[in-house]
Amino acid sequence: MNEQVSRVYVHGGVSGTVKPRLPSLAHALAVPLATASSLDAVELAVRALENDPMLNAGWGAVLNQEGRVELDAGISDGATGRTAGVLAVTVRNPISLARRVLETTPHVLLASAGAMALAPDMELLDTTTEAQLRRYERAKAGGALDPANFGEPELVDTVGAVGLDSTGRLAAGSSTGGVFGKLPGRIGDSPIFGAGHYASPGAAVIGSGVGELFLEVLASARTGYLIEEGNHPQDACERVIEWLGARSAVSAGLLALDSSGRVGAAFRGGSWAVEGPEGPLTPARLD
Numbered sequence: 462m463n464e465q466v467s468r469v470y471v472h473g474g475v476s477g478t479v480k481p482r483l484p485s486l487a488h489a490l491a492v493p494l495a496t497a498s499s500l501d502a503v504e505l506a507v508r509a510l511e512n513d514p515m516l517n518a519g520w521g522a523v524l525n526q527e528g529r530v531e532l533d534a535g536i537s538d539g540a541t542g543r544t545a546g547v548l549a550v551t552v553r554n555p556i557s558l559a560r561r562v563l564e565t566t567p568h569v570l571l572a573s574a575g576a577m578a579l580a581p582d583m584e585l586l587d588t589t590t591e592a593q594l595r596r597y598e599r600a601k602a603g604g605a606l607d608p609a610n611f612g613e614p615e616l617v618d619t620v621g622a623v624g625l626d627s628t629g630r631l632a633a634g635s636s637t638g639g640v641f642g643k644l645p646g647r648i649g650d651s652p653i654f655g656a657g658h659y660a661s662p663g664a665a666v667i668g669s670g671v672g673e674l675f676l677e678v679l680a681s682a683r684t685g686y687l688i689e690e691g692n693h694p695q696d697a698c699e700r701v702i703e704w705l706g707a708r709s710a711v712s713a714g715l716l717a718l719d720s721s722g723r724v725g726a727a728f729r730g731g732s733w734a735v736e737g738p739e740g741p742l743t744p745a746r747l748d
């Protein structure tokens with residue numbers, strides 16, 4: 462059966478500030494369109510974003526309080542209900558390590574050394590870009606690494622993708638360096654099913670923003686449930702973002718796709734780059 466991917470949407474992280482120039486995500490969409498399934502497409506799109514030094518995932522990730530990278534990623538197959546995440550790992554493409562956990566282990570989550578044991582053939586990543594290294598040094602010298610500053614709006618971004626293939630299967634994948642200045646060992650929402658991403662036969666959802674909020678309320682699952690009840694993905698994203706906004710002022714974004722290919726995106730914060738087959742989208746800004 463020909464299972465060409467019919468729709469993939471990618472995002473480059475909600476930012477707390479208005480960025481003068483949003484990242485172009487078109488390169489991530491160019492890769493997966495000829496591939497076999499939505500799960501492949503999501504993995505390949507996220508890999509492309511992880512390889513983009515302008516984005517906080519894989520190469521380009523933010524540093525933690527100790528000046529080290531600790532990467533999180535999660536991937537979910539809506540058709541089978543399988544999901545997997547890797548936590549605090551140091552490979553260039555954590556999304557592919559998450560996929561390996563999904564396909565080769567009986568587990569859902571694997572952390573640090575245990576996850577890295579599955580990656581002997583993968584490219585390691587124990588540092589980041591010059592720009593991120595300078596940012597860390599500046600913050601350290603200026604005393605801005607105080608945990609009290611954690612989650613400051615301008616310090617948040619991440620990457621992710623949702624996909625639907627022509628057989629109607631949905632998938633979601635998310636990857637991040639986390640939040641700049643996080644404590645060592647801090648895990649965000651991105652690898653956690655229902656929090657930072659969600660996929661079912663009826664909905665695929667990706668979140669972006671300060672992960673603690675998404676973890677506390679399982680924001681991606683809530684959005685997915687609304688879509689499964691028949692709500693348009695745009696309405697579902699807007700309802701959950703408004704609800705999150707009533708709870709916390711931190712930046713937050715939700716991107717969702719349903720099994721008919723209808724897409725929705727809404728956020729609170731300064732800017733958010735989202736692209737799909739029709740080009741850049743304009744997510745509803747609700748703050």
Ligand code: ASP
Binds near residue numbers: 617618637668
């Ligand atoms: N949600 C990610 C985290 O908290 C960060 C982000 O979306 O920018 O780790």
